[in-house]
Amino acid sequence: MTIKDIAAKCGVSVTTVSRVMNNHPYVSKEIRDKVLKVIEEEHFVPHVGAVDLVKPRTDAIGLIVRGTRNEFFNDMIPTLESAINDSGYAFYMSQIHTSENELRAAAALAKSKGLKGVILLGGRYDYTPEEVAILDNVPFICCTFTNSFGKISKESFSSVSIDDGRAAKAAVQLLIDNGHRKIAIILASTSDRSISELRFLGYKQALEENGIPFDADLVMETGDFSMERAYKAMKKLLSKKKEFTAAFVISDSMAVASMKALDDAGKKLPNDCSVIAIDGVKMTEYIIPTLTTFVQPREAMAKQTVESLRDIIENRSDYSHVVMKTTLREGGSVKKLQN
Amino acid sequence: MTIKDIAAKCGVSVTTVSRVMNNHPYVSKEIRDKVLKVIEEEHFVPHVGAVDLVKPRTDAIGLIVRGTRNEFFNDMIPTLESAINDSGYAFYMSQIHTSENELRAAAALAKSKGLKGVILLGGRYDYTPEEVAILDNVPFICCTFTNSFGKISKESFSSVSIDDGRAAKAAVQLLIDNGHRKIAIILASTSDRSISELRFLGYKQALEENGIPFDADLVMETGDFSMERAYKAMKKLLSKKKEFTAAFVISDSMAVASMKALDDAGKKLPNDCSVIAIDGVKMTEYIIPTLTTFVQPREAMAKQTVESLRDIIENRSDYSHVVMKTTLREGGSVKKLQN
DNA sequence: TTGATTTATGAAAACGTTTTCATATCTTTC
DNA sequence: GAAAGATATGAAAACGTTTTCATAAATCAA
Numbered sequence: 104m105t106i107k108d109i110a111a112k113c114g115v116s117v118t119t120v121s122r123v124m125n126n127h128p129y130v131s132k133e134i135r136d137k138v139l140k141v142i143e144e145e146h147f148v149p150h151v152g153a154v155d156l157v158k159p160r161t162d163a164i165g166l167i168v169r170g171t172r173n174e175f176f177n178d179m180i181p182t183l184e185s186a187i188n189d190s191g192y193a194f195y196m197s198q199i200h201t202s203e204n205e206l207r208a209a210a211a212l213a214k215s216k217g218l219k220g221v222i223l224l225g226g227r228y229d230y231t232p233e234e235v236a237i238l239d240n241v242p243f244i245c246c247t248f249t250n251s252f253g254k255i256s257k258e259s260f261s262s263v264s265i266d267d268g269r270a271a272k273a274a275v276q277l278l279i280d281n282g283h284r285k286i287a288i289i290l291a292s293t294s295d296r297s298i299s300e301l302r303f304l305g306y307k308q309a310l311e312e313n314g315i316p317f318d319a320d321l322v323m324e325t326g327d328f329s330m331e332r333a334y335k336a337m338k339k340l341l342s343k344k345k346e347f348t349a350a351f352v353i354s355d356s357m358a359v360a361s362m363k364a365l366d367d368a369g370k371k372l373p374n375d376c377s378v379i380a381i382d383g384v385k386m387t388e389y390i391i392p393t394l395t396t397f398v399q400p401r402e403a404m405a406k407q408t409v410e411s412l413r414d415i416i417e418n419r420s421d422y423s424h425v426v427m428k429t430t431l432r433e434g435g436s437v438k439k440l441q442n
Numbered sequence: 443m444t445i446k447d448i449a450a451k452c453g454v455s456v457t458t459v460s461r462v463m464n465n466h467p468y469v470s471k472e473i474r475d476k477v478l479k480v481i482e483e484e485h486f487v488p489h490v491g492a493v494d495l496v497k498p499r500t501d502a503i504g505l506i507v508r509g510t511r512n513e514f515f516n517d518m519i520p521t522l523e524s525a526i527n528d529s530g531y532a533f534y535m536s537q538i539h540t541s542e543n544e545l546r547a548a549a550a551l552a553k554s555k556g557l558k559g560v561i562l563l564g565g566r567y568d569y570t571p572e573e574v575a576i577l578d579n580v581p582f583i584c585c586t587f588t589n590s591f592g593k594i595s596k597e598s599f600s601s602v603s604i605d606d607g608r609a610a611k612a613a614v615q616l617l618i619d620n621g622h623r624k625i626a627i628i629l630a631s632t633s634d635r636s637i638s639e640l641r642f643l644g645y646k647q648a649l650e651e652n653g654i655p656f657d658a659d660l661v662m663e664t665g666d667f668s669m670e671r672a673y674k675a676m677k678k679l680l681s682k683k684k685e686f687t688a689a690f691v692i693s694d695s696m697a698v699a700s701m702k703a704l705d706d707a708g709k710k711l712p713n714d715c716s717v718i719a720i721d722g723v724k725m726t727e728y729i730i731p732t733l734t735t736f737v738q739p740r741e742a743m744a745k746q747t748v749e750s751l752r753d754i755i756e757n758r759s760d761y762s763h764v765v766m767k768t769t770l771r772e773g774g775s776v777k778k779l780q781n
Numbered sequence: 782t783t784g785a786t787t788t789a790t791g792a793a794a795a796c797g798t799t800t801t802c803a804t805a806t807c808t809t810t811c
Numbered sequence: 812g813a814a815a816g817a818t819a820t821g822a823a824a825a826c827g828t829t830t831t832c833a834t835a836a837a838t839c840a841a
Contacts, residue, residue, distance in 0.1 A: 105797055116821045121799060129819055146578050148553030152494030153797035156826045177516045181537070198520070214487035239485050330728055356725060363728040372730075386695060389669055389702040390729045391711075444827055455791045460829055468789055492827035495796045 182405035271305025282440030333357035337364035355382035393434030502532035521744035610644025621779030672696035676703035694721035732773030
């Protein structure tokens with residue numbers, strides 16, 4: 104069923120049908136109504152490929168989501184989509200595995216859909232200008248990663264992120280302020296050029312600034328962000344018989360799993376062990392005890408991301424690197440130590 | 443940058459370039475290499491619209507997601523995507539608001555992308571053949587809804603679901619078996635032709651079969667599936683000073699929020715009040731106490747959905763209505779009542 | 782050698798739309 | 812009642828690709 108068939112059924116030309124569909128003037132009411140009726144009857148929907156070929160495309164922004172889905176991504180995606188649609192851009196999304204090259208994927212999406220800009224969710228923090236070159240000057244923004252510790256090359260793309268290092272440092276500092284000195288950390292990796300590593304650096308900085316010696320025995324690397332692994336990591340940590348009064352866990356869901364491991368081992372929360380995290384998963388507001396965590400401002404981050412990207416697309420400004428504030432959400436999982 | 447430009451740069455015809463890109467034989471190694479090199483250099487990516495126009499499309503299956511995102515949808519979407527890709531179909535997705543007509547959206551997506559079939563996540567349970575007609579014979583499957591209580595019209599589409607009514611009944615029966623007779627229920631709506639209503643019917647059936655009088659005072663309608671509302675609903679229920687020893691909450695996240703409300707009111711879990719739910723949210727396996735819930739087999743449901751849909755597309759069988767088994771995951775939130 | 786295959790290449794049609802241009806009819810305006 | 816403008820319609824070109832058909836060169840079989 105093509106526009107030709109519709110035209111034939113109505114006894115008019117394809118031009119007229121096209122005009123009706125695109126609300127051009129200069130079509131008599133009589134014909135317009137008839138065409139609309141036939142279109143309705145036949146459930147006719149134009150072939151997007153054909154339209155795409157001939158119409159100057161509507162401006163579109165693409166989103167590349169890298170790695171396995173997690174709660175943060177799942178919150179960000181619809182928010183980004185709305186923000187993009189609200190600014191009159193169309194939205195395309197492509198999900199890729201961690202093993203794929205995200206910039207290559209971005210370039211492919213950009214080219215094939217004629218994108219005006221690309222957002223990357225879940226990349227690294229250290230793209231070089233040479234790597235970004237593949238995008239062929241399509242504006243590119245990285246949502247999630249930070250320039251803390253000067254590890255980012257700022258010349259060829261924008262970013263919106265929280266300051267992972269600073270948030271981690273603040274989280275650990277909060278524990279220290281509450282009298283904790285033996286603080287464990289549970290993270291995915293100490294050296295993957297992403298969130299995990301940055302938060303690890305924040306942890307170490309906080310210890311250092313407070314004159315607390317770093318103890319490698321209190322560092323648990325899980326390899327990923329899963330709850331299973333976090334649970335096991337905490338179990339293993341406990342089995343070491345190494346004393347600690349608090350744990351900084353790099354994500355909320357991992358923190359929940361760690362708390363369960365503590366509870367299963369007979370530890371009372373938060374008395375026997377305090378737990379603090381970074382993220383802001385909704386459900387952790389309702390667990391018992393409520394998780395103390397530094398909340399990433401998801402909605403604001405999504406909006407800022409689209410705004411920053413549009414600034415480049417619409418030539419209002421050059422690359423920018425916006426660092427958003429995390430907010431401490433105090434729950435009941437951190438306890439003041441008396442000694 | 444089109445295929446023409448590439449051809450010109452290589453001094454060959456567009457035909458040859460096209461052949462290179464589609465791995466046709468009968469291109470000399472010399473030319474093939476040259477073309478590939480230029481394509482690489484120019485970051486050339488073919489215009490999808492043009493390809494779409496002329497190539498017999500790869501078979502594709504579409505997914506319509508209706509309503510606000512929730513944890514169940516977020517789990518199902520990537521699983522469905524993999525299952526679809528694994529069977530060699532391309533995947534398209536479109537998210538719509540509850541206010542939009544899901545069948546109309548499905549029809550539009552199907553037409554414009556030339557879909558072989560459509561999956562609907564989050565619809566109602568009672569589509570009539572007349573409504574489904576808009577799809578113009580594109581196979582259609584509803585994932586999530588059930589035929590319990592004979593409320594489904596089976597003639598014009600397939601479905602994969604859990605038996606919401608039966609699961610709800612089993613959940614309530616479990617509470618009764620543990621000695622509970624004053625059982626509250628927290629749900630979104632008692633009459634919205636979807637999950638909520640079906641689970642409510644299961645609750646009532648269980649009570650009836652055990653000779654327990656139905657008490658409307660123990661029914662709390664929240665209006666949606668949010669944790670905020672569930673929390674408030676439980677608070678309100680508690681303020682009624684109406685005695686109850688257990689609560690059946692229709693979703694895991696709502697159950698978590700209810701448990702928090704109980705805890706905040708000084709009730710000890712599960713001693714002062716047992717809680718049971720249906721869903722199987724990962725995180726509820728790690729909360730304290732672990733939530734007792736009937737787990738929806740997400741992965742299996744996704745696989746079955748794609749399989750059932752392919753059965754129709756590939757003419758192996760007619761419409762089917764598969765009801766998947768939920769599994770009781772016993773946690774610590776249900777307590778045997780001693781009296 | 783001849784003719785038949787196989788290999789290699791290009792010209793042009795086709796896909797389903799939109800849009801430009803041309804044309805025809807209908808209103809105005811004087 | 813003629814010129815000018817507004818309104819209404821259609822023919823055909825254009826978009827970027829794939830594919831069919833034609834043709835040419837190279838290889839093979841006798």
